[in-house]
Amino acid sequence: MSKQRAAVLGTGQTHHKAKRTDVSMPGLIREAVDRAMADAQVDWPDIDAVVLGKAPDLFEGVMMPELFLADALGASGKPLLRVHTAGSVGGSTSLVAASLVTSGVHRRVLTVAFEKQSESNAMWALSIAPPFSMPVGAGAGGYFAPHVRAYIRRAEAPEHIGALVAVKDRRNGALNPYAHLRQPEITFESVQASQVLWDPIRYDETCPSSDGACAMVLGDEAAGDAVPGGAAWIHATAMRTEPTTFAGRDQVNPQSGKDAAAALWRDGGITDPFAEIDVAELYVPFSWFEPMWLENMGFAEEGTGWKLTESGTTELGGRLPINPSGGVMCTNPIGASGMLRCAEAAKQVMGRAGDYQVDGARKAVGHAYGGGSQYFAMWLVGADKP
Amino acid sequence: MTSVAVVGFTQAPNVRETQGTTNGVEMLVPTLAEAFQQTGLSPSDIGFWCSGSSDYLAGRAFTFISAIDAIGAFPPINESHVEMDAAWALYEAWVKILTGEVDTALVYGFGKSSAGTLRRVLSLQLDPYVVAPLWPDSISIAGIQARMGMESGRWSEQAMAEVAARSLTDAAANPSAQRREAVTAAELLDRPVVADPLRAHDIAPITDGASVVILARTERAREIVERPAVITGFEHRVDSPSLGGRDLTRSESTRAAGRAAGGDGVELAELHAPFSHQELILAGELGLADGVRINPSGGALAANALFSGGLTRIGEAAMRIIDGTAGKVLAHATSGPALQQNLVAVMEGE
Numbered sequence: 087m088s089k090q091r092a093a094v095l096g097t098g099q100t101h102h103k104a105k106r107t108d109v110s111m112p113g114l115i116r117e118a119v120d121r122a123m124a125d126a127q128v129d130w131p132d133i134d135a136v137v138l139g140k141a142p143d144l145f146e147g148v149m150m151p152e153l154f155l156a157d158a159l160g161a162s163g164k165p166l167l168r169v170h171t172a173g174s175v176g177g178s179t180s181l182v183a184a185s186l187v188t189s190g191v192h193r194r195v196l197t198v199a200f201e202k203q204s205e206s207n208a209m210w211a212l213s214i215a216p217p218f219s220m221p222v223g224a225g226a227g228g229y230f231a232p233h234v235r236a237y238i239r240r241a242e243a244p245e246h247i248g249a250l251v252a253v254k255d256r257r258n259g260a261l262n263p264y265a266h267l268r269q270p271e272i273t274f275e276s277v278q279a280s281q282v283l284w285d286p287i288r289y290d291e292t293c294p295s296s297d298g299a300c301a302m303v304l305g306d307e308a309a310g311d312a313v314p315g316g317a318a319w320i321h322a323t324a325m326r327t328e329p330t331t332f333a334g335r336d337q338v339n340p341q342s343g344k345d346a347a348a349a350l351w352r353d354g355g356i357t358d359p360f361a362e363i364d365v366a367e368l369y370v371p372f373s374w375f376e377p378m379w380l381e382n383m384g385f386a387e388e389g390t391g392w393k394l395t396e397s398g399t400t401e402l403g404g405r406l407p408i409n410p411s412g413g414v415m416c417t418n419p420i421g422a423s424g425m426l427r428c429a430e431a432a433k434q435v436m437g438r439a440g441d442y443q444v445d446g447a448r449k450a451v452g453h454a455y456g457g458g459s460q461y462f463a464m465w466l467v468g469a470d471k472p
Numbered sequence: 473m474t475s476v477a478v479v480g481f482t483q484a485p486n487v488r489e490t491q492g493t494t495n496g497v498e499m500l501v502p503t504l505a506e507a508f509q510q511t512g513l514s515p516s517d518i519g520f521w522c523s524g525s526s527d528y529l530a531g532r533a534f535t536f537i538s539a540i541d542a543i544g545a546f547p548p549i550n551e552s553h554v555e556m557d558a559a560w561a562l563y564e565a566w567v568k569i570l571t572g573e574v575d576t577a578l579v580y581g582f583g584k585s586s587a588g589t590l591r592r593v594l595s596l597q598l599d600p601y602v603v604a605p606l607w608p609d610s611i612s613i614a615g616i617q618a619r620m621g622m623e624s625g626r627w628s629e630q631a632m633a634e635v636a637a638r639s640l641t642d643a644a645a646n647p648s649a650q651r652r653e654a655v656t657a658a659e660l661l662d663r664p665v666v667a668d669p670l671r672a673h674d675i676a677p678i679t680d681g682a683s684v685v686i687l688a689r690t691e692r693a694r695e696i697v698e699r700p701a702v703i704t705g706f707e708h709r710v711d712s713p714s715l716g717g718r719d720l721t722r723s724e725s726t727r728a729a730g731r732a733a734g735g736d737g738v739e740l741a742e743l744h745a746p747f748s749h750q751e752l753i754l755a756g757e758l759g760l761a762d763g764v765r766i767n768p769s770g771g772a773l774a775a776n777a778l779f780s781g782g783l784t785r786i787g788e789a790a791m792r793i794i795d796g797t798a799g800k801v802l803a804h805a806t807s808g809p810a811l812q813q814n815l816v817a818v819m820e821g822e
Contacts, residue, residue: 089572110601142533143555148604149528149596150555153808154713163728166710166813167564170527170555172534178552182564189570216495216532327521327551329541342548457537 091471092187093310093317094432095194095303096126102266102298102417105204111151112158115200115299118422119159122196122301125438126313133303134192136161139169139179139199140421141456142212146205159198171325173369175199176300176424177454177463181323183304184465188320193306199425200299208295208420227292227372229458231284234374236338238286243377243392245286249277251373252291252415254401259412261402261441266296266417291373291415298419300426307471318432318467321449322354330458337459343382346462350451351384354466360385363466365407365434365444366451367427371414376400379453380408402442410434410442424454428465435469476569477693477700478794478819480511481787483683486650486775489586490680494530495538496582499682504542504580507684511696515543518686519574521551522565524558524581525779528596531587539582550574557581558683559744559782559805559815565687566706575689581780582682590678590778597809599713610809611675614747615667617720617810621749622669626721629669632748633657636673636773639748643770650775651677673773676746681777683784694822701793701801701819705733708815715810726804726814727757733816738802740765740792742785746772750811754804758816768792782806786817793821 098121100106106114123129136159138152148154152161152168159166171178176199183197201208209225237243256272259265272290280290310317326346328335347359356362368379377391385406386394394400400408409415411430414423431452433439439447453464484499492498508514521543525536536553543549554561558581565577591609598604621627637657643649660673667675686696693700709725712718735741741764745751755766767773769788772781782805789803800820807813 142527144527144533146600147596148600149526149593150808151600153597153710153812154599154603156710156713156812161710162712163709163724165708167560168555169552170536171553172537182552182567185564185567185571185573189567191567191570211533214532216493216538325550325552326548327540327545328548329545330537332546335546341546345548457534460537 089188090190091307091310092184092304092320094467095128095305095309095313095317096122097302097429097432098122098125099264099300099426099429100298101264102296102419104295106202106297111146111202112155114202114297115155115198116158118299118301119196119198122303126303128194128303130160132194133160133196135165135186135195137167137169137179137183137195137197139175139425140201141173141175144211145208146202171456171461171463173420173456174424174454174461174463175456176422176426177428177452178325180302180425180428181325181463181465184320184323187304187306194309195304196301197304198299198301199422201419201421202297203295203419204297227284227287230372231287233338233459234372235286237374237378240338241389241392247377247392247395248291248373249274250395251376252277255409255413255415258402258410258442259416262411265412266294287372293371293414293418296417296419298417298422300422300429302429316436316469318435319471321466321468321472322350323465324349325463328460330460338378339382339388340459342460343455343462346464347383350464350466359383360406363406363449363451364447365410366453367409367411367413367430368453369414369424369427369455370409371418373415376408407444410439410444424463427454428452432467435467474570474572475690475702476566476687477690477702478685478790479688479693479696479700480507480686481791482506482510483648483784483787484681486648486679486681486777488650488678490584494532494584494587495535496525496682497539497542499582500539500542500580503682503684507686511686513686513696518576518578519550520565520568520577521549522561522577522579523553524556524561524783525583526555528593529583529585529587529778557779557782557805557807559786560708562685562783562786563706563708563815566703569687569689575692577687578684579687579783580682580684581783583777583779584680585678585778586680611667611670613809615670618669618747618749621721624721627749627752629661630657631752632674633660635748635751636660639767639770639773640673642768643774646769646774648775649770650679652770652774674748676772676776679775679777681775681780683780683787685783685787697794699794699796699821701790702822703817704820705818707732710813713812720810721753723753723757723811723814726754729814729816730758733818735802735816735818738764738800738818740768740789740798741802742767742769742771742789744772744782744785744805746776748773753811782815790819793819
């Protein structure tokens with residue numbers, strides 16, 4: 087059968103901070119939900135179903151929090167799904183919500199993702215030692231730093247590329263009124279002077295821990311047609327998973343990411359991603375992951391992603407702006423970070439990205455990854471119908 | 473219009489405590505192998521995978537990531553996970569097939585309830601600001617619900633015991649059941665109250681388990697089994713979490729899901745009722761006629777592996793279509809305190 091068309095009707099997000107002690111969890115998600123529904127110009131009777139995503143429940147200490155959040159989500163009396171696919175969850179939640187529309191099951195779906203990291207300490211919630219699993223050690227940074235070191239060696243990348251990404255993303259974040267870290271004064275020298283946390287990753291090359299939420303309203307073709315100024319049409323979605331560890335696994339350039347990207351380009355009718363995509367919001371929690379994902383996604387040949395960064399191609403105003411919103415490097419409410427990528431991509435093709443709008447953006451990618459670089463979820467949205 | 477059918481179902485032995493890890497791999501490996509043997513499919517035939525499990529039950533983050541080691545997920549797979557009973561994973565997989573992106577899907581759920589003190593773990597599903605700090609446990613909340621129904625005259629201890637007696641007696645014929653006993657309601661009522669007004673027979677056992685269901689687009693399903701269980705209605709709803717804000721003797725979400733799913737004329741129903749009185753609530757809200765055979769497997773009172781128990785209800789009901797013993801069946805799954813969230817699937821033979 088032919089799939090139904092689906093579109094982003096509107097998006098919303100909270101102001102992100104290290105500790106949003108001014109709101110409860112229901113208050114936090116409602117801030118994003120209310121903005122998304124206003125942006126989409128819909129009211130509660132228009133919403134057929136709700137899909138919530140977030141990362142491990144241990145981060146807030148609530149088991150399946152969507153249950154106690156049902157009223158705040160406006161879900162009571164309606165279908166409510168809860169997705170959890172590790173750090174990629176914000177992306178996969180967006181994709182599950184999209185499938186509820188493309189399948190023809192629902193006409194309008196509200197999707198929400200959040201994390202209130204200040205309720206606990208995520209780094210230590212991840213640093214557990216379950217039997218028969220490789221321990222993560224000192225949180226995500228300790229896990230991923232060797233991958234970055236391996237990338238630098240394999241790609242023969244200059245050591246300063248990570249700092250270039252950090253400066254770019256933090257300056258971009260300064261243009262985003264919702265970003266957690268807004269650092270217009272940051273310099274290449276100040277990043278290079280910051281403390282090394284996990285060699286080769288410096289403090290200024292890591293994402294913050296944020297409290298925050300993101301929400302989107304997705305709709306069918308008729309709903310998309312009614313969006314003033316144009317909806318963001320979903321051209322393709324892709325999800326792929328591989329195991330955390332096995333002999334011969336490439337953790338630097340994972341097969342699951344390559345496969346997901348290949349499926350996305352195939353289904354979206356893209357033959358040359360670098361030439362055809364106008365802007366991408368990639369999940370870059372440590373600055374070095376920008377060149378790594380540029381290669382994994384097929385925007386650059388293997389070993390050459392850092393050259394796009396170094397040449398300024400990925401800056402706002404460059405040929406392929408990456409994370410004009412500031413990305414995960416500026417805002418990281420873990421479970422919501424992937425949905426923020428999807429929502430920011432949608433904002434770009436809707437022309438609603440404000441001071442960090444990419445001129446003439448017609449096709450944009452939202453990307454998320456999770457676990458040990460083993461869960462990938464991504465979507466391709468366009469200003470035109472697919 | 474695309475339609476989707478269940479083509480296979482297997483489950484791990486339902487037991488009080490397994491010796492395996494909390495990531496389910498030891499339970500899933502043989503259960504997946506059996507599902508492939510049953511259907512003649514192999515992992516490379518599966519277009520989409522979806523699972524249901526809980527980090528809190530396992531006491532660790534990312535249980536489901538370890539669980540994919542049971543699949544051997546390389547080359548990489550198209551996969552998703554819900555932090556819910558796997559009945560909702562089945563719903564996600566059903567939607568995925570309806571999009572036309574894939575023709576087949578494998579859904580699994582697993583849970584090792586024995587890893588912690590289950591009734592206390594489930595308290596953490598409650599509002600963390602004003603309810604959970606009081607630590608009302610899952611059995612106490614169900615006890616309040618049972619008491620409200622008894623005092624309002626909606627059901628009696630006798631009716632509850634009859635549900636349990638029928639379930640435990642039926643379970644005698646189910647080799648996967650954890651608890652089975654040919655017993656009468658009168659005998660059960662002679663036994664002591666453990667959480668007033670609940671007796672042991674009113675409360676589902678604590679179970680470690682896992683189950684697997686395979687779905688296929690109906691055209692494809694006919695190539696796999698002679699009589700696929702075609703899904704003709706699939707709906708779910710959630711109610712308010714406020715225990716004082718809804719009538720605990722009713723289940724609006726079950727009623728709405730059942731109506732939308734179109735359960736008229738079913739011959740058999742597998743209801744996910746972890747407490748005896750909850751079966752009475754569910755049967756009433758679903759409007760099941762007197763002749764409808766309820767829980768021939770013994771239901772949740774015979775075995776209740778969390779996060780696969782709802783999926784198992786769907787699998788059990790589907791197998792009654794596949795084996796030719798029924799023409800139209802209904803399956804139900806629940807989640808959350810006091811039947812907060814409910815799902816209904818209706819399946820028919822062709």
